[in-house]
Amino acid sequence: MKQILMVILVSGIIFSGSAFAQNLQEIEIVISSSNYNYGENLDYTIVVEEITGEDAVIFITDTIGNKSQLYSIQIFENETRIIAPFAFDSIIWSEGTYQLELHYSGAVSSTEFIIENDGTIGIPYWIKDISKLWVNGQTGDPEFAKTIQFLIDEKIIFNPSPGKELHIPEWFKFTTAWWTNNQIPDTIYGYSLQFLIDEKVITVPVDQKSFSQDLSSDKTL
Secondary structure, eight states: OHHHHHHHHHHHHHHHHHHHHHHSOOEEEEESOSEEETTOOOEEEEEESSOOSOEEEEEEEOTTSOEEEEEEEEOOSSEEEEEOSSOOOTTTOOSEEEEEEEEETTEEEEEEEEEEOSSOOOOOHHHHHHHHHHHTTSSOHHHHHHHHHHHHHTTSSOOSSOBSSOBOOTTHHHHHHHHHTTSSOHHHHHHHHHHHHHTTSSBOBTTOOOHHHHHHHHHTO
16 A cells, blocks of 8 residues: 555656646747957847746856846747847956856746957947037036046057147047947947047047046045
């Protein structure tokens, strides 16, 4: 009798486990490319078999194994494409391999991508916010120049011949507006800025302050 009960219990456990496994739907996270360069935006698609009304949660693991939540979105379609609003830049994103992990309705799917540095330019997202203020006349040239100096300090662009005075032509606001409205990518905007500095159309003095300098000063107060 005990043997019969054991068989029934074991069979029940196996059946329950099989039923649970069958209830887990198939999901997938598909990236547009396995290799990204600075200045490019992460582009991926969430694919689910069944829409349950739950949120999909995406985690990212960086090059040294730190895992954090990247994004959460409610799923309304079987395929949901997501393009990151900001491009990869060398300040935040190191070169190397990253893992994306999708959690949805109890199921998990993962994939990997690599960030490489091929010489393209990625500009930190917060610089775009300050640039919008400059374009709209809500801040002046000295404040905008701090963003340029920050890029110089971080060796994203270079200032081979610093000028005696700050000079930024008014028409450069049009180019900056195209960039802040995502009409041109980071790399083209960065190359344009570098060209104008090289040709001394834009001049940045050697003693120009940057946001990094301001922040370090605040920490010493």
